[in-house]
Amino acid sequence: MPQASSISVLVVDDQLTMRALIRNALQQIGFKDIREAPDGEEALKNLLAKPANLVISDFNMPKMDGLALLRAVRSHPPIRQTAFVMLTGRADRELVQRAVQFGVNNYCVKPFTVQGLRDKIEQVFGQLT
Amino acid sequence: MDELEAIKVTFFQECEELLADLEGGLLAMQDGNDDGDTVNAVFRAVHSIKGGAGAFGLEPLVRFAHVFETLLDAVRSNEVPATPDLVVTLLRASDVLADHVSSARGLGVVDEAVSAAMAAELKACTDPNAAPAPAAVVEAPVFEAAPVAAPAEALIGADDALDDDDLGFDFQPMTITIDEQAADVAAAAGNVWTVSIRPKSDLYRKANETALLLRELARLGPIEATLDASAIPPLDMLDAEAAYATWTVRLETEEDETAIREVFEFVDGDCDLEITRGEGLTPDAALAALLAGDAPAAVEAAPAVVAEAPAPVVVVEAAPEPVAVAPVVEAAPAPVAAPIAPAAPVAASAPAAAPAAKAQQIDVPGPGQSVIRVDPERIDRLIDLVGELVINQAMLAQRVGEYGIAPSSNLAMGLDELEQLTREIQDSVMAIRAQPVKSVFQRMPRLVREVASMTGKQARLVMDGENTEVDKTVIERLSDPITHMLRNAIDHGLESPEERKAAGKNPEGVVKLAALHRSGRIVIEVSDDGKGINRERVHSIAIKKGLISPELQLTDEEIDNLIFLPGFSTADKISDVSGRGVGMDVVKRSVQALGGRISITSRPGQGSTFTLSLPLTLAVLDGMVVDVAGETLVVPLAAIVESLRPKPEEVRPLGPVGSVLAVRDSFVPLIDVGLTLGYREASPPPTEGVVLLVEGEDGSRAALVADAIHGQRQVVIKSLEQNYQQVDGVAAATILGDGRVALILDVDAVISLRRREPPRPVEPTLIAAE
Incomplete structure (x- = not known):
């Protein structure tokens, strides 16, 4: 049972509001080490400079979208096992299927609750303490 | 909450x-x-x-x-x-x-x-x-049911019924443990760096030494340095002062790239440096190896990428060998270069990556980059304080001067330094508050759409210079005048689509909104390609309304600018848009209150251009302090071209009272500031004073006569209107070093005041009194 506080998270979303909301939710769950990136490109740079245990990423972002980020993460050995949770709209079924193909760990359909997000993360890491 | x-x-x-x-x-x-x-x-x-x-x-x-x-x-x-x-x-x-x-x-x-x-x-x-x-x-409004709206306390939606099945396919989340991840990071040698150093001759010429750099690197962790001496020529061809050798260093350290770069801080530019994470191989070498079809060492160290795809995450049936897909399909250098140069493969493996040029344009700093949101009030307070500091510093300098302390003394030199610093602080603080006019401009397309549809015109807005920066205090005041000028341009300037067609024009009119910096001011131009001002009508209306005397001879320009007179409206019917209530005279007055000017030029059948100019900041001004008839005045430095002492032969009389000054090969009207502002009844001979050659907003020149020049000074602008009332010829006031109040001259106003004086037989009332 991993401690939420020992899991580092990178939140990737081009919207400041969303990042703030997700950060807020993660804090409520008990995460402490939370970083943010506004697009896939920044996220990848960030991860290569300092790996994270968990990436929570939006799909549609400028420069490099969530799917491209996922593929890039999976193709960089040091960070290829980073847990990747994709945020997605309900309408994006095909997108999720592609993300699954590229090895996404889990996905979370927007809109979601704090508990919903927690469940999704726990499905990857096991129950959080 | x-x-x-x-x-x-x-x-x-x-x-x-x-x-x-x-x-x-x-x-x-x-x-x-x-x-x-x-x-x-x-x-x-x-x-x-x-x-x-x-x-x-x-x-x-x-x-x-x-x-x-x-x-x-x-x-x-x-x-x-x-x-x-x-x-x-x-x-x-x-x-x-x-x-x-x-x-x-x-x-x-x-x-x-x-x-x-x-x-x-x-x-x-x-x-x-x-x-x-x-x-x-x-x-029956056709609204779809809202896609789950939520009360604010829930995070994003409150619907727990949303589960995976919603998307209609089987998916098992893939589990992973932190330990597995950590093993990966360790295996990938996260703390091994490869530093390649290629010194240039300059490095040695500046008495730097590679050995010292290596020693510094060794402080970060154990190093293994390999010398590549292959480029060293035979002894007879060797230039003793040139650099030939290169080093490749394997460094193990907990420090990050910045720390490694810092070692090379002092040889920046004098040596080619490549710092990459992981073992061996520079990106160049990796690429070369890839092209040659080799399997380079770096790839062996990271077999996952190219070869076997050993299931990076716990494989579930739904995810068949996820990793292999990407790199193989791409067939780009990405996989090989990956462990070495993180930046390069990003673009290569990201099909959706936007073009680099675009990425630069919208270079919004992300989190982590140094962007701070600050309460504007704090900045305003800072600017006020810096204003006080400027005044205080000036007072101090003046006191020191009064005590007869030599300019070369330590005290005076220290004060000079203080002045320099004060000025730099002021510039930096003002830069914090400077903003592009975009924030105002971006509200305008909607305005144009609405006004056009209200008046039945077709209009397209073209904007230019949105990134022109100006102090926030000015930005806030730009919106109203721009709104008015645009409304006016569409409502009165542009013809109806039918009229335009009849005149052989595109039915869609073009309204241009532009911002630019010109001689220390911000200039906003609003131009249209409409019918231009109907001068005859404007003239006759002005006479009919008793705004000007019928005998008055006016230039085209002067007629155009009659529209700024209070109570002037040319619209046949008062439209909802620009004819009611606020006229251009109000706009003109509010602009003048800011130390700005507004004018219009027009070409019949081709359109009109409003030109609005405002100071870049309403906080400070560079000025020349002069004495006129015992009064101290400040002339904005931006308007001054040069100062000179006229010789008697350069002053020529013109008409009964006026005179001009010959400056090199042109003649410039001489204006005695003391006379124009009413400080004295008669002018002393110009040769006894000093002449400031100034240039007005419209490029017209004049020679202002003052009694003496005190020097150049930065002054803090205090609005005369807010504290007293508007005075013709005076832009604002300031407080001098000795605590006295001095008036800041409005050069353009002084020039035009002078133009309206004696030589004209009829007293014009172009600008309504008071």
Whole structure:
């Protein structure tokens, strides 16, 4: 049972509001080490400079979208096992299927609750303490 | 909950930006730029607004955004063609969306009928076949059920019923442990760096030494340095001072790249440096190896990438060998270069990556980069304080001067330094508050659309110089005059589409809004390609209304500017748009109160141009302090071309009272400031004073006569209007070093005051008294 506080998270979303909301939710769950990136490109740079245990990423972002980020993460050995949770709209079924193909760990359909997000993360890491 | 409220504030701020992006993107589409990136950016803007609105349970906003987004999604996937008509509809929809945002923010209400009609129109565009008659819509608004709106305390939606099955396929989340991840990071030698050093000759010439650099590197962790001496030529061809050797260093350290770079801080530019994470191989070498078909060492160290794809995560049936797919398909250098140069493969393996040029344009600093949001009041306070500091410093300098302390003394030199620093602080502080005029400009396209549709004109707005920066205090005051000038340009300037066609013009008129810096001021130009000012009519109206005397001979320019007279209106019928209430005279007065000027030029049949100029800041001014008839005045430095002492032979009389000064090969009217401002009755001979050659806003020159020059000084502007009243010829006031109040001269006003003086037989009343 991993401690939420020992899991580092990178939140990737081009919207400041969303990042703030997700950060807020993660804090409520008990995460402490939370970083943010506004697009896939920044996220990848960030991860290569300092790996994270968990990436929570939006799909549609400028420069490099969530799917491209996922593929890039999976193709960089040091960070290829980073847990990747994709945020997605309900309408994006095909997108999720592609993300699954590229090895996404889990996905979370927007809109979601704090508990919903927690469940999704726990499905990857096991129950959080 | 407070935190959520704070996030909500952020959301509305972000909405402003998103709405601007939306409009900018749509306008780009209107200009024929409908590439995928633009359309996607437009989609993303609406999508993001909807997403955030959903999080805060802003239902009406979510509902409208959803309809809008659905259409944009169809446009994005080419199901609905982006015709010019559609883009116009989208622009109107963006206006309604903006209204919804304002309403959600509690700043106004949405016209429900307009919103419903717009939503219906969007739906009809999305699916033309299923389009209901728009008339029917008003009775029964076609809103889809909101895609789950939530109370603010839940995070993003409150619906727990949303589970994976919603998307309709089997998926087992893939588990992973932190330990597995950590093993990966360790295996990938996260703390091994390869540093390649290629010194240039300059490095040695500046008495630096590679050995010292290596020693410094060794402080970060154990190093293994390999010397590449292959480039060293035979002894007879060797240049003793040239650099030939290169080093490759394997460094193990906990430090990050910055720490490694710091070692090379002092040889920056004198040596080629490559720092890469992981073992061996520079990106160049890796690429070369790849091209040669070798399997380089770096790849062996990271076999996952190319070869076997050893299931990076716990494999579930649904995810067949996820990793191998990407690199193989790409066949780009990405996999090989990956462990070495993180930046390079990003672009290569990201098919959706935007073109680099575009990425630079929208270089929004992300989190972690140093962007601080500061309460503007704190900055204002800082600027006020710096203003006081400037005055204080000037007073101190003056005191020191009065005590007869030598300029070479330590004290005086220290003061000089203080002045330098004060000025730098002031510039830096002002730069904090400087903002591009974009924030004002971006509100204008909507205004133009609305005014055009209200007046039955067709108008296209072209904007230029949105990034021109100006102090925030000025920005705030730009909006009103620009709004008025634009309304005027469309309402009075542009002809109706029929008239334009008849005149052989494009039925769609062009209104141009431009901002630029000119001689220390910001200039805003609003021009139209309409019919221009009907001078005869303007002239006769002005006479009829008793604004000017019938005998007065006026130049074309002067007639054009009659429209700024109080009580002047040429509109046959008072339109809703620009004819009622506030006239151009009010605009002119408010602009003048800011130390600004406004004028209009016009060419019949071709259009008119409003020119508005304002100081870049309302806080400080570089000025020349002069004495005139015992008074101390400040002349804005920006207006001064040169100063000189006239010789008697250079002064020539002109007419009964006037005189001109010969400056090199041209003649410039001499203006005695003391006489013009009423400080004295008669002018002393100009040869006894000093002449400041000044240039007005319109380029006209004049020679201002003063008694003496005190020197150049930066002064803090204090509005005369706020503290006293407007005085012709005076722009503002300031406080001098000795605590006295001095007036700041309005050079243009002084020149035009002079023009209206004696030589003219009739007293003109171009500018109404008081």
